[in-house]
Amino acid sequence: MCISWCAAGGKETMTWTLVLVLSAIAYACKVSGLVIIGGRDLPEVVDRCLNLIPAALVSALVVNSTIGVGDGIVVDARAVGVVAAVLVAAKRAPLVVVIVAGAAVTAVVRAFGFAP
Amino acid sequence: MSAIDATEGSDDRSLAASCAVLGAAVGVFGITFGVGSVAAGGSVAMTCVMSLLVFTGASQFSAVSVVASGGSTAAALAGASLLAARNGVYGLAMSRTLRGSLLKRILAAQITIDESTAMSTAQEEPQAARVAFWWTGLSVYVFWNAGTLIGALAGNAIDPEKFGLDAAFPAGFVAMVMPHLRHRSGRRAAGIGALVCAVTIPFTPAGVPILCASVGVLLGVKKP
Numbered sequence: 001m002c003i004s005w006c007a008a009g010g011k012e013t014m015t016w017t018l019v020l021v022l023s024a025i026a027y028a029c030k031v032s033g034l035v036i037i038g039g040r041d042l043p044e045v046v047d048r049c050l051n052l053i054p055a056a057l058v059s060a061l062v063v064n065s066t067i068g069v070g071d072g073i074v075v076d077a078r079a080v081g082v083v084a085a086v087l088v089a090a091k092r093a094p095l096v097v098v099i100v101a102g103a104a105v106t107a108v109v110r111a112f113g114f115a116p
Numbered sequence: 117m118s119a120i121d122a123t124e125g126s127d128d129r130s131l132a133a134s135c136a137v138l139g140a141a142v143g144v145f146g147i148t149f150g151v152g153s154v155a156a157g158g159s160v161a162m163t164c165v166m167s168l169l170v171f172t173g174a175s176q177f178s179a180v181s182v183v184a185s186g187g188s189t190a191a192a193l194a195g196a197s198l199l200a201a202r203n204g205v206y207g208l209a210m211s212r213t214l215r216g217s218l219l220k221r222i223l224a225a226q227i228t229i230d231e232s233t234a235m236s237t238a239q240e241e242p243q244a245a246r247v248a249f250w251w252t253g254l255s256v257y258v259f260w261n262a263g264t265l266i267g268a269l270a271g272n273a274i275d276p277e278k279f280g281l282d283a284a285f286p287a288g289f290v291a292m293v294m295p296h297l298r299h300r301s302g303r304r305a306a307g308i309g310a311l312v313c314a315v316t317i318p319f320t321p322a323g324v325p326i327l328c329a330s331v332g333v334l335l336g337v338k339k340p
Contacts, residue, residue, distance in 0.1 A: 013157030014180070018189045022179055023169035025193070026200040031225040033207020034214065042208065048301075048336030050205045055296035056309035056332030057199055058174060058289050063313040064325055065181045065286040073317055078283040085287035095291045096144045102287025106280030 077115040081106030131244055132251040135235055139255025142173070142231060143263035148284045149176055150267020155276045156184035160268040167264035171257065172229055174292060175199040181285050182323035191323025198330055206233040213245045227253025301335055308332035 042050075066082045067073045085102035093101075109115050146167065153163040158180070170176050179196040183189075207228045213236060214224050232253035239245040276282055296302040309329035316325040 014153065014159075014162055014183055015189055016162060018179060018183070018192055019158075019162050019166045019170070021193055022166070022175065022196050022200075025197045026170045026172050026175055026203070027226065029197075029200045029202075029204040030207055030228045031222065033204035033209075034211050034225045034228055035207075035218070035221050042205075045337055047205070048339075049333045050202060050336075052301060052305040052333040052336045053198060053202050053330070054174065055293060055302040055305040056329050057178070057195065057326060058293040058296070058309075059306035059332075060309040060313035060326050060329030061174075061178055061181060062286050062289040062293060063310045064185065064317065065289065066283075067314070068185045068317050068322065068325070071186070071318065071320070071322060073314075077280070078286065081280055081283035082286045082290060085283075085290045089290050089294050092294075093291075094141060095288065096141055098291035099145065099148055099284050099287045102290070103280035103284045106283035107278065108280075110277070110280065 075115075077106045077109040080109045080115065128244065128247050131239075131247055135248055135251035136255040138231060138235065138252055139257075139259045142256045143259030145173060145288060146260040146263020147267035147270070148263075148281070148288060149173070149180070149260075150264040150269070151271035151274075151276055151281050152177070152184070152267075152285055153180045153264075154268050154271030155281070156180045158183075158268075160265075160272070163268040164261070164265055167261050170196075170200075171226060171260065172200050172203060173260070174230070177285060177288065178326065182326065185322045187321065187323025191321060191327070195323060195326040198327070203228055206230075209233060209237060210249065213242060213249065224249070224253070227257055229253065229256065231256050305332040305335050308335070 062082065066078050067075055081102040081104075084105040085098050088101040089098045149167065150163055153166065153176075154160065158166070166176055166179075170179075175196040178199050179192040182192040182195055207225060210224070210228055210233060214221060227250075232249050235252040236245045236249035239248050293306055297306055309332040312331060313325040313329045316328045320328065
């Protein structure tokens with residue numbers, strides 16, 4: 001079993017290892033809550049921390065996928081699109097509308113050559 | 117995700133219909149995933165198997181976006197696993213509603229996700245909660261996987277950047293984080309996560325900033 005070292009060297013890409021190991025981990029998480037632990041309560045402090053995982057990680061994913069390029073930071077057309085997405089999402093627009101707004105604004109900014 | 121509209125006091129049939137509509141909306145997100153996964157170097161088969169087996173949108177997007185930004189498989193797995201961990205919490209929440217045979221619960225586990233849990237916990241009657249869970253979970257499963265296939269096939273045929281699809285990921289994450297910003301602790305955790313990520317990007321390998329951002333959850337140690 002190789003997780004980190006098998007793809008060392010060249011440019012990283014999607015691997016079957018990633019797909020299958022993540023499948024196992026994801027199902028283990030789901031089944032442990034519903035079937036194995038099921039019914040028993042977790043300590044309140046653990047519960048509170050787990051509840052904050054989406055907020056902390058997903059906001060980091062917003063930043064990472066907006067300005068991240070490898071190990072560096074680049075502000076390009078994506079940033080304009082994401083600002084548009086934030087404005088639309090703040091109006092409680094459905095998921096699909098937020099995604100389309102972000103992509104469309106990015107495409108337009110790029111097409112008119114305002115930013116790469 | 118933000119497209120959740122809890123229908124109170126409606127009968128089972130209209131409840132099931134609104135669950136199915138939610139699933140269809142998620143299907144569009146599945147198309148985005150398919151396109152992004154292929155753009156990150158995944159094959160169509162890899163992309164579809166990931167949606168069929170992993171079946172947790174945020175984890176899948178996280179894994180693919182870490183790989184797309186040059187991160188290692190280990191970094192992609194670590195961030196995606198942290199996001200998958202919350203399904204365990206959903207399972208705990210749903211275990212009171214979903215009683216029944218072991219086989220049924222083993223199947224239910226695969227569709228214990230954001231949408232099915234949110235839809236189910238929004239119902240007052242136990243029967244409605246079960247209907248909402250199964251209808252939402254199964255319709256999201258069908259539409260998410262159909263969307264992934266369409267996106268993966270289309271992703272091979274189009275230039276994602278021309279249509280701004282590289283911004284579809286962060287835009288989707290924006291929509292997904294919004295419901296968590298309604299509470300003060302969620303806003304603070306999100307702020308810390310975003311800040312830590314931005315600061316650590318230049319100094320750490322791709323994918324690691326996402327893990328560093330998880331320090332934001334330690335806010336939960338203190339009582340609100």
